Amino acid sequence: MVPDPPVVGPPHVPRPPEVEGSRPETERPGAAAPPDVLRPLHVGLVCPYAFDTPGGVQNHVLGLAAWLGSQGHRVQVLAPGRIPPELHRRYGCPEVVSTGRAHPVAYNGSVARVSLAAGRTVRRWLAEEDLDLVHVHEPLTPGASLQVLRSPGPPVVATFHTATPRSRGMQLAGRVMAGRLARVEAAIAVSEAARRVVVEHLGLDATVIGNGFAPGPDADRERLPGVWRPGGLDVPGPRIAFLGRLDEPRKGLDVLIAAWPGVRARWPGATVVVAGSGSRRLPAGWTELGAISDGERARLLDWCDVFVAPHRDRESFGLVLLEALSAGAVVVAADLPAFVDVVGEAADRHAHFFRRGDAADLIRALGVALGRGADRARRHAPIPQTADAVRPGPGDAVRSGADDPLAALRARYDWSTIGAQVLQVYRGVLPTASAATAPTGQAATSPRP
The missing domain is CATH 3.40.50.2000 (Glycogen Phosphorylase B;)
Incomplete structure (x- = not known):
């Protein structure tokens, strides 16, 4: 199919909040x-x-x-x-x-x-x-x-x-x-x-x-179904979460599934929990929660070490990335423009991107994220991994500076x-x-x- 030609519209005219001559x-x-x-x-x-x-x-x-x-x-x-x-x-x-x-x-x-x-x-x-x-x-x-x-x-x-x-x-x-x-x-x-x-x-x-x-207060968070133990210390890790319709191609669950053999080879104790409506066949050992409430969603993000957003396209903002970061999870996401923009200065330190649709690059980004694990020491025990698990890619250097960019991110939104x-x-x-x-x-x- 030949893609549609771009439609040229009027040029963007910036609109600062306070520009002399534009005030009432x-x-x-x-x-x-x-x-x-x-x-x-x-x-x-x-x-x-x-x-x-x-x-x-x-x-x-x-x-x-x-x-x-x-x-x-x-x-x-x-x-x-x-x-x-x-x-x-x-x-x-x-x-x-x-x-x-x-x-x-x-x-x-x-x-x-x-x-x-x-x-x-x-x-x-x-x-x-x-x-x-x-x-x-x-x-x-x-x-x-x-x-x-x-x-x-x-x-x-x-x-x-x-x-x-x-x-x-x-x-x-x-x-x-x-x-x-x-x-x-x-x-x-x-x-x-x-x-x-x-x-x-x-x-x-x-x-x-x-x-x-x-973010909602902790008191509003509901306990997830008892098929697994959120917050327990019996999972060797890492704990990986996915949110989105399971059968919707643009959510990219197929990319995470394709990456799973490589993830399991590097982190034998990895646990994956997926939540969302729809159905599809999942790898053995994964936990499927189905559609969950906002309270259960908050609990899931609080439980996981890494939130993976492998979306392929048509994402305009990425609120779920903010929710995951606020809960203390590290984010590994496809390099959609909207995702990169919403994360801002939190990239590399709290969020890591991979080429959309590329399962091998997802594994690389996951390795970098888990190798750094800024908040993992506070949340869970160290993650057992093989020697080649951490392979930093271009642009993955940790930002210097004592200021936590998450505070600026929360204030921005x-x-x-x-x-x-x-x-x-x-x-x-x-x-x-x-x-x-x-x-x-x-x-x-x-x-x-």
Whole structure:
């Protein structure tokens, strides 16, 4: 198959948060100061995916809703179905308007649960609620988000979460949906990879704002099924974990399976646990947990020594890498641009990359990661390995310096940082600066789900 030719879009114009001449009138030197008491916003957040299926978009929407609420803004979430009790415990209880029952639809190389009959609910919601703006996520996904673009209403901010280069569907959407996309007054992309798709295929520019991240407290972590012993010291190691649909090619489980004979030869006591929906034949000795909850997911990441992300493509951010790093695991991941970008300065010290789809290079990166094991002494006993297990590759030198880059990584994606950046985008589509600012005296805090 001949690949689609690239579609040339407008050049990227950087948008720093504070550029002279781009500030609202009330913020420019000499302008009148805003009032002492600033009006909170009424924001509608639209998620096309059902919350009963775990996903990065769903968690991002609920995390943003929690942060906006902590800043004094009123938030309503429009989405299919209902929020499960576990997510209520983690994110609080935002106002939710259901678009009805969700149905599975093939989308972006996966299966998404969306509500296809959302039109009437969306139109009524936009007409009856006094919303200052609507923030839609994945605006071209069938269901509620796309329906917002088809309906009149308040200003629309759109966040694009997918990275599908050379996508014929996205190219077609850029031509067919141009009139609908005119409803978008400001676009956000969760990574530079996602922004390139928006620019090249849709002809829009977008501000890059990553996914917010806030790890849950230890008290919320649930114990995994008793087929294995998380946290026990009876496993010689290393403990390797994989998360993702087992039968979805872009998640790359086949790469880890292909690497397994070499991994087992170097680390005879290696243990692999995989979690996710779908099914496929796994090597003997692996443990399959099936679909797990967010609490079980946190427990799994806390248990493992190495989290392996062998994804092949179509990944726009890599929130799971942040979750694994925050839990203290070392990350070994395919060198997808979105993964490399999200890890940043933590690369080489806490995360190691291999060529996507290359099982032999995965083994090499795993050897480097386990040979260094920055946190392993604290977490588990030393790992028995053969003499040739550690073979550093190019670019694998440990970064010097006493500062731990994980602290900077957490600060970069903490909701107090991400939420403030989103509010800055809201400010740009609203008539006054004061309308996009939280009430005076409201502290900027990150939600602790």
